[in-house]
């Protein structure tokens with residue numbers, strides 16, 4: 001990986017003065033004129049679902065699965081937990097469920113339409129790709145507009161495609177695993193995604209292949225009132241490993257958009273999947289995502305999950321420890337600023353013996369923002385000698401902000417060793433004074449404390465993202481001292 | 483014409499939440515001088531240090547604090563730091579997740595300028611200062627004051643003093659919690675940094691041991707927010723023998 005120090009690629013938020021002026025502190029909030037080639041009317045019906053499938057020339061099993069999922073979505077009530085007030089505000093009739101801005105998915109940035117390519121350049125994606133990534137997929141609205149993977153990996157049999165191409169080129173693999181980790185009846189939003197999914201990544205890593213450098217997916221919503229429903233499926237075959245990184249941004253609009261993804265990970269025996277996310281949606285985006293992985297014998301799944309933006313996020317990356325000796329880690333941070341609610345956490349199910357898990361959740365709330373940790377860990381009666389460790393820390397920056405924790409542990413096997421720690425802290429005047437006495441302004445001092453608080457998370461990120469996240473948080477601390 | 487004193491405090495009254503703590507302090511430290519403040523627990527020593535450094539919780543009701551003739555009172559703590567004021571804290575704060583090496587570099591950069599925090603020059607002076615204070619290299623990747631022992635915290639304060647090269651160094655009970663060698667090391671550090679330069683230091687302490695090494699120009703005794711006695715090094719010995727009782731007014 002290129003260690004280029006503090007010089008930034010802006011992969012997550014872009015760096016553009018004029019854009020920043022237009023949208024305040026949220027750096028990725030500009031938007032391009034909408035040049036859609038296909039745009040569906042607002043609203044959802046079985047017809048819309050069939051039309052999406054038809055447009056994509058899908059096999060009939062997929063069409064039927066979509067329709068079944070649609071019916072489940074209609075019947076399924078809204079969740080009765082989380083921020084029910086904000087959830088009820090979602091108007092499913094005012095969302096565009098499919099929008100295509102480019103005719104095809106290109107392998108060369110030069111072939112991507114100018115305005116879309118400019119957007120990704122502004123976000124620093126092509127540059128990051130050249131320097132330190134194994135492959136990139138860039139999704140704009142509903143479809144991937146760019147996709148590429150390093151040749152040597154392709155030669156080793158690694159498949160890295162957008163999900164639509166994956167279904168087209170490898171229908172048997174997709175059929176085998178699709179919805180095997182997250183069934184279409186799992187929850188209302190997983191059903192919605194299954195009904196209208198478009199884009200996302202499909203990855204298969206063959207036995208024993210280690211993909212050394214991360215592959216990245218970047219999701220960009222550009223249009224107003226857009227719904228983005230990407231679907232990702234990653235299969236790591238025996239003894240293989242891969243690190244997948246995703247970033248997300250959208251323009252700041254006064255009306256809401258909906259991002260509702262489903263991610264399924266299958267870690268076959270002895271494999272290792274690490275999935276890192278920095279979600280920096282603008283504060284008009286609902287981010288309701290289902291992420292889950294199944295770990296077989298001695299496999300390891302890690303979710304490294306950063307939630308900085310969005311209006312409401314509800315996301316609890318999950319791991320099912322199905323095989324003996326498997327291991328799960330969920331490391332997450334959430335930042336909730338003005339008008340934001342991050343309801344995030346983790347779920348881990350120990351189904352087999354000698355499985356271990358670790359949850360580390362860090363949340364910061366500021367300027368009236370609200371952070372909630374919601375976690376669930378279960379140990380089944382048959383699973384002996386499991387070890388689980390849960391740590392959740394909250395840092396509250398002012399009186400108006402709020403933090404709640406809802407931890408659940410259901411341990412049905414007496415041999416399990418459980419550790420649980422939780423803390424809520426505030427930044428003290430003495431701590432700020434100490435840093436200020438070393439020449440740092442109040443804002444800089446606050447950013448040092450905040451970045452320090454997030455450090456156990458940032459050190460898990462590739463260097464480029466860590467630097468970026470620190471800068472992002474420093475920006476959030478600007479103008480916060482009253 | 484005599485040069486302006488490095489620090490001049492006059493008629494200083496300050497408190498917190500309408501409770502007066504400092505009740506009229508006058509103090510002058512010249513360039514190259516080292517002064518000491520002694521006094522009972524709760525007499526206002528740390529408050530004096532905090533007010534000089536600019537702790538936002540304290541309100542100054544009256545009086546002046548001048549550094550080389552310029553008032554500090556309107557400046558924020560970080561601006562005073564950049565003007566050359568340094569405080570070695572009685573209770574240094576920990577900042578989990580903030581690495582010592584990074585923090586030192588950033589502090590040097592904001593107080594002494596970016597160029598001073600760059601490259602080999604910085605690394606060399608850091609290495610030298612750490613060696614002289616017996617701070618292992620491994621501390622660079624630890625978090626600021628997080629899990630440090632009492633004495634390690636104090637050594638770390640002095641490490642910052644050595645790197646930041648302030649004009650005025652205020653040491654609030656830096657000797658408390660230090661072992662005997664540590665006290666000597668700190669005293670040597672302070673002497674080297676101040677004597678024969680245009681800087682100055684104010685050492686707050688309960689013990690004469692550090693003063694034997696530093697040989698302060700003046701010792702002041704603080705009682706209930708006022709300086710009730712000033713004198714040479716002999717004052718420290720007398721206090722050590724007789725306590726503070728004899729100083730009580732009427």
Ligand SMILES: Nc1ncnc2c1ncn2[C@@H]1O[C@H](COP(=O)(O)OP(=O)(O)OP(=O)(O)O)[C@@H](O)[C@H]1O
Nearest residue numbers: 498503521522523524525526527528529530539572
């Ligand atoms: N933040 C504060 N809030 C309320 N009272 C305070 C505060 N800081 C200091 N005081 C009070 O002011 C008085 C002086 O305290 P200060 O810390 O200056 O004493 P000190 O001389 O440094 O004592 P010690 O030798 O114990 O360190 C004490 O009565 C103390 O309780």
Ligand SMILES: [Mg+2]
Nearest residue numbers: 527528529572
């Ligand atoms: Mg004190």
